[in-house]
Amino acid sequence: MTSSIAAVLAGFGTGLSLIVAIGAQNAFVLRQGVRRHAVLAVVAICAVSDAVLIALGVAGVGTVVTAWPAALTVVGLAGGAFLLCYGLLAARRVLRPDPAASLTAGGGPDAGSARRAVLTCLAMTWLNPHVYLDTVLLVGSLASDRGDLRWAFGAGAALASLGWFFALGFGARLLSGVLSRPRAWRVLDGLVATTMLAMGTMLVAGA
Numbered sequence: 169m170t171s172s173i174a175a176v177l178a179g180f181g182t183g184l185s186l187i188v189a190i191g192a193q194n195a196f197v198l199r200q201g202v203r204r205h206a207v208l209a210v211v212a213i214c215a216v217s218d219a220v221l222i223a224l225g226v227a228g229v230g231t232v233v234t235a236w237p238a239a240l241t242v243v244g245l246a247g248g249a250f251l252l253c254y255g256l257l258a259a260r261r262v263l264r265p266d267p268a269a270s271l272t273a274g275g276g277p278d279a280g281s282a283r284r285a286v287l288t289c290l291a292m293t294w295l296n297p298h299v300y301l302d303t304v305l306l307v308g309s310l311a312s313d314r315g316d317l318r319w320a321f322g323a324g325a326a327l328a329s330l331g332w333f334f335a336l337g338f339g340a341r342l343l344s345g346v347l348s349r350p351r352a353w354r355v356l357d358g359l360v361a362t363t364m365l366a367m368g369t370m371l372v373a374g375a
Contacts, residue, residue, distance in 0.1 A: 175317040179324025182310060186302045186325075187218075187332050192251055193292050193299075195363045197333060199356060201340025206285035211337040213286065217293045218303060218329035225308025226322035247295030248371030254288070255364030261357045297371065 187194075193214060200210045293299060307325050311318040346352055 171317060172320045175314050175320035176324035176327070178314075179307075179311070179321035179326075180328045181324075182307065182321075183218075183222075183325035183328030184332065186306070187329055191298075192254075192296065192364055192367045193289075194336060195360045196289065196292055197336050198340050199360055200285060200289075201337040202343050202356065204341055206282040207337045209282060209286050210289045211333045213289045214293060214333045215326075215330040217290075217299075218333075219326040221299060221303035222307050222322050222326050222329075225304040225306075226311045226318050228308065228312070229304060244297045244371045244374060247291070247297065248368045248373075250291050250295055251364045251368030251371065254292075255361050255368055258357045258361035258364060262354050262361060296367075 197210055197214060201207050303325075307322065311321040311325075314321045
């Protein structure tokens with residue numbers, strides 16, 4: 169029992185170390201959380217997707233991904249193009265802010281539909297090759313070193329992902345007071361634009 173708990177905690181720590189860094193997915197979840205729009209759906213997609221990818225990595229699927237590097241290249245190009253487009257849209261909001269941007273409760277600027285938020289989240293999650301490298305390959309490799317406790321390690325990593333995305337998505341509403349002014353939304357959109365454009369450029373250049 170003690171060994172299992174230690175493996176879960178090790179997986180939890182590893183998962184947090186990989187996911188907490190600012191990235192395209194985190195920036196998107198943060199913005200949705202502040203706008204309080206489709207937060208549960210977005211958080212669930214991120215957490216469940218990570219859990220599935222971690223499970224595949226623990227099961228040893230990483231060897232298949234390594235044997236087919238062309239797949240990551242295709243994913244990188246598609247994901248990079250998507251992030252560049254999203255980053256440009258965010259940059260346009262910075263340059264031409266929406267007067268309704270201060271309405272954070274109930275949607276905020278460019279709230280759009282839940283369906284669009286879900287599709288965007290799916291694209292950011294599954295078209296990012298770094299997600300596969302972190303979950304399937306890295307977590308899978310570290311889990312394999314645990315032998316019979318590899319699934320406990322993977323469960324810890326999945327729990328870290330679940331806790332982080334729920335905290336980020338639903339905790340972001342605490343910033344609603346700060347973001348009650350359009351200028352604050354421009355700062356947030358500037359962060360989103362910078363993150364998306366940087367990640368998109370890296371993916372396209374590295375593909």
